[in-house]
Amino acid sequence: MSIMGLKKKQPKTFKVKVITMDAEMEFSCEVKWKGKDLFDLVCRTIGLRETWFFGLRYIVKDTYAWLKMEKRVLDQEVPKEDPITFHFLAKFYPEKVEEELVQEITQHLFFLQVKKQILDEEIYCSPEASVLLASYAVQAKYGDYDPNFHKPGFLAQDELLPKRVLKQYQMTADMWEEKITAWYAEHRGITRDEAEMEYLKIAQDLEMYGVNYFPITQNKKDTDLLLGVDALGLHIYIPDNKLSSKKSFAWSGIRNISYSEKEFTIKPLDKKAEVFKFYSSQLRVNKLILQLCIGNHDLFMRRRKVDSIEVQQMKAQAREEKARKKMERQRLAREKKLREEAERAKEDLERRLYQLQDESRLANEALIRSEETADLLAEKAQIAEEEAKLLAQKAAEAEQERHRLEVTALKTKEEKRLIEQKMREAELIAVKLVEDSERRLTTTSYSTHPPADVGDLNLESGSFKFDFKDTDMKRLSMEIERERVEYMEKSKHLQEQLKELKTEIEALKLEERHANMGISTNETMKFDENTYSPLSNLNLQSVTAKTQVAFLEEL
Numbered sequence: 379m380s381i382m383g384l385k386k387k388q389p390k391t392f393k394v395k396v397i398t399m400d401a402e403m404e405f406s407c408e409v410k411w412k413g414k415d416l417f418d419l420v421c422r423t424i425g426l427r428e429t430w431f432f433g434l435r436y437i438v439k440d441t442y443a444w445l446k447m448e449k450r451v452l453d454q455e456v457p458k459e460d461p462i463t464f465h466f467l468a469k470f471y472p473e474k475v476e477e478e479l480v481q482e483i484t485q486h487l488f489f490l491q492v493k494k495q496i497l498d499e500e501i502y503c504s505p506e507a508s509v510l511l512a513s514y515a516v517q518a519k520y521g522d523y524d525p526n527f528h529k530p531g532f533l534a535q536d537e538l539l540p541k542r543v544l545k546q547y548q549m550t551a552d553m554w555e556e557k558i559t560a561w562y563a564e565h566r567g568i569t570r571d572e573a574e575m576e577y578l579k580i581a582q583d584l585e586m587y588g589v590n591y592f593p594i595t596q597n598k599k600d601t602d603l604l605l606g607v608d609a610l611g612l613h614i615y616i617p618d619n620k621l622s623s624k625k626s627f628a629w630s631g632i633r634n635i636s637y638s639e640k641e642f643t644i645k646p647l648d649k650k651a652e653v654f655k656f657y658s659s660q661l662r663v664n665k666l667i668l669q670l671c672i673g674n675h676d677l678f679m680r681r682r683k684v685d686s687i688e689v690q691q692m693k694a695q696a697r698e699e700k701a702r703k704k705m706e707r708q709r710l711a712r713e714k715k716l717r718e719e720a721e722r723a724k725e726d727l728e729r730r731l732y733q734l735q736d737e738s739r740l741a742n743e744a745l746i747r748s749e750e751t752a753d754l755l756a757e758k759a760q761i762a763e764e765e766a767k768l769l770a771q772k773a774a775e776a777e778q779e780r781h782r783l784e785v786t787a788l789k790t791k792e793e794k795r796l797i798e799q800k801m802r803e804a805e806l807i808a809v810k811l812v813e814d815s816e817r818r819l820t821t822t823s824y825s826t827h828p829p830a831d832v833g834d835l836n837l838e839s840g841s842f843k844f845d846f847k848d849t850d851m852k853r854l855s856m857e858i859e860r861e862r863v864e865y866m867e868k869s870k871h872l873q874e875q876l877k878e879l880k881t882e883i884e885a886l887k888l889e890e891r892h893a894n895m896g897i898s899t900n901e902t903m904k905f906d907e908n909t910y911s912p913l914s915n916l917n918l919q920s921v922t923a924k925t926q927v928a929f930l931e932e933l
Contacts, residue, residue, distance in 0.1 A: 390408070390409045391406045391407060391408055391409065392406075392407055392409060392451075392452065392460070392461075392462065393405070393406055393407075393460055393461035393462070394406075394407050394416060394451075394461050394462050394463075394464060395461040395462070395463050395464070396416075396420050396434070396464050396465075396466050397463065397464070397465050397466065398420075398424065398465075398466045398487065399466075399467075399487050399490035399491050399494070400486075400487075400490055401424075403420070403423060404461060405419060405420075407419075407451065409450075409452060410450060411450065411451055412447065412448065412449060412450050412451065413434065413445040413446050413447045413448070413449060413450075413451055413454070414447040414448070415451075416434065416445070416451055416464075417429070417432075417433070417434055417445070417447060420434070420466055424466075424483060425481075425483055426481065426483050426484060426487075427480075427481060427484075427688075427692055428479070428480060428481055428484040428692070430470070430677065431468050431469065431470050431471070431472070431484065431488075432466060432467065432468055432469055432487070433445065433466075433467065433469035434464040434465070434466060435464065435465045435467050435469075436456055436457060436462070436463065436464050436465070437457065438455045438456070438457065438662070439662070441660070441662060441663065441666075442666075443455065443662065443665075443666060444469060444666070444669060445464065455662075467491060468487065468488055468491050469670075469673065470588075470609065470670075470673050470674055470677050471488075471582075471587065471588030471608065471609050472582075472609065473609050473610065473678075473681065474582070475488065475575065475578040475579060475582050476575060476579060478681070479575075479578070480689075480692050480693050480696040481692070481696065482571050485571060485574055485575060485578070486571070486574060488578060489518070489574040489577055489578055492577070492578060492581045492587070493511075493515060493577070496508070496511065496540060496581065496584075497537055497538075497539075497540055498540075499540050499541070499542055500586070501581070501584055501586040501587055502584065502585065502586050502620070502621060503540065503543075503581075503584055505543045505546060505547065507580060507584070508539050508540060508543050509539070509554075509557050509558055509561060510561055510580065511577055511580055511581065512538035512539055512558045512561075513558050513559075513561030513562040513564075513565060514565065514573045514574070514576050514577040514580075515538060515573075515577060516533065516536070516538065516558060516559075516562045517562055517565040517568055517570075517573040518570045518573035518574050518577070519536070519570075520532075521570070522565075522566045522567065523559070523562050523563040523565070523566060528559070530552065530555070530556075531552075531555070533555045533558065533559070534551065534555070538554075538558060539554060569703075569707065585620075585621040585622070586620055586621065587608075588608045588609055589606045589607070589608045589613070589620075590606065590607045590608070590670055591604050591605070591606050591615070591620060592604065592605045592606075592607070592658065592663055592666075592667055593605075593617075593658075594642075594656040594657060594658050595656065595657045595658075596655070596656055596657075597657065602616065602617060603615070603616065603617070603624075603656065604616070604617055604620065605656065605658075605667065606620070606623065607667065607670045607671060607674060608674065609674055609677065609678065610628060610629065610678070611626060611627050611628040611629045611630075611631070611632065611678075612626070612627040612632070612644065612671070613625070613626045613627075614626070614654075614656075625654070627644055627646065627654070629674065629675050629678040629679075630647075630678070631646055631647050631648070632644060632645070632646060632647065632675070633645045633646060633647045633649075635668070635671050635675075637664055637667075637668060639661070639664075640657050640658055640659060640661070640664065641655060641656075641657055642655065642656050642657070642658065642664070642667070643655050644656075797883075798883065801879065801883065804876075805876065808872060808876060812869055812872075815865060815869065819862055819865070
């Protein structure tokens with residue numbers, strides 16, 4: 379077989395790029411592939427089994443359309459590009475996410491799509507609910523909150539709140555992060571799939587959750603209505619209010635939906651009820667509306683029937699998987715707890731070791747200081763002992779000195795008594811001398827003045843004869859008077875010296891009362907010399923007085 383023959387037998391292919399909520403994939407598809415072939419390939423690639431919620435969406439002429447499963451891919455109005463781009467998205471939404479979403483991959487894809495719709499403001503969410511949903515999104519992404527790891531600013535690069543909410547309040551990014559973190563910290567222990575499920579359980583209660591809106595008119599002239607298609611039925615809205623419907627038709631109350639070109643007809647199950655008609659100008663949009671109505675109605679009826687074998691098997695496997703993961707989480711939690719306890723015990727032991735090391739170091743330092751203190755105390759004790767000996771020696775010397783001073787004081791007292799006795803004797807002698815002198819002077823004065831009628835005086839003593847003349851008597855009288863005056867002056871001087879002696883004796887008595895025991899012997903001797911000096915003068919003067927008296931007696 380030739381090479382050209384082999385080339386002809388190879389099937390023709392075209393490239394397709396499929397974008398999911400968290401990945402991009404490229405496939406090489408055969409030209410004859412139908413939409414279901416490509417869809418099944420994508421589902422197998424991502425491991426999705428709950429395929430009835432999803433579809434492949436593409437953009438055509440400023441609107442979107444869903445790839446039909448029964449027609450070939452290239453026979454549909456897909457973009458003429460290479461590769462052809464499709465978005466793998468949820469086409470239909472469950473009524474109760476917790477009961478209907480079985481696989482984790484299904485739950486994760488729904489979580490990512492609903493979160494994007496909330497952030498893009500396709501689904502209205504209040505600020506409070508936005509913060510709570512953001513906290514669950516953070517828990518799903520980062521796991522349990524750890525203040526040591528999740529420092530302020532760790533959410534700066536994450537888009538968590540709708541721009542409308544951020545503009546509605548005058549709050550900084552740090553303030554919003556603080557609020558989100560406060561809720562996030564309370565979700566500790568929740569796994570990623572549990573956090574995503576909690577997110578979806580809150581989001582499914584929002585008014586615009588799972589609703590596809592299309593502009594319609596109730597007649598051919600009016601253009602002021604919106605048609606909403608969701609898992610529960612059809613709803614009619616006014617354009618300015620997508621939150622509360624003006625009129626609703628539940629799937630359980632609709633008997634038939636039909637359209638002819640641009641006109642739609644909704645026939646209620648109650649034949650008496652009025653038939654509702656509306657108009658849509660675009661044929662492509664009409665086909666999309668009919669497709670969504672059929673799919674949502676089928677799922678609505680399916681939910682109210684017994685689950686198929688496939689779904690039952692999926693749910694059983696999901697329960698087993700959840701139980702296994704729960705046991706695994708419990709095991710990991712126990713291991714984590716044991717590890718944390720071991721780490722805490724290790725930290726406690728290390729801390730205790732450091733504490734013991736510090737205590738040992740402090741004890742060693744204290745021991746060294748104690749040894750130094752002991753040496754210093756020993757030196758001080760030795761010095762104190764030497765000082766005690768010195769003090770004892772000084773005390774003994776002081777006792778000897780005190781004894782010596784007492785003896786000296788006794789001697790001084792005795793000497794003082796002798797001095798006072800000598801002084802009294804000297805006073806008596808002086809008084810007697812003065813009296814004798816005055817008496818003699820009186821006697822001499824009387825003898826030197828004879829009677830007036832006697833001219834001559836003849837004294838005879840045996841054969842001796844002595845004659846006195848007037849001149850001689852005058853001269854003798856003058857000498858006697860001069861001697862008397864000198865004697866009186868000397869007696870006066872002697873009286874003054876006696877007074878000084880008494881004054882010095884009184885001063886000596888006062889000094890002895892206030893004197894200390896440590897008075898020196900030299901001072902005592904000086905005192906004795908000073909005391910005796912007036913007495914010596916008195917004796918000298920006494921001798922002089924005696925000499926003068928003797929001279930007068932001779933005269």
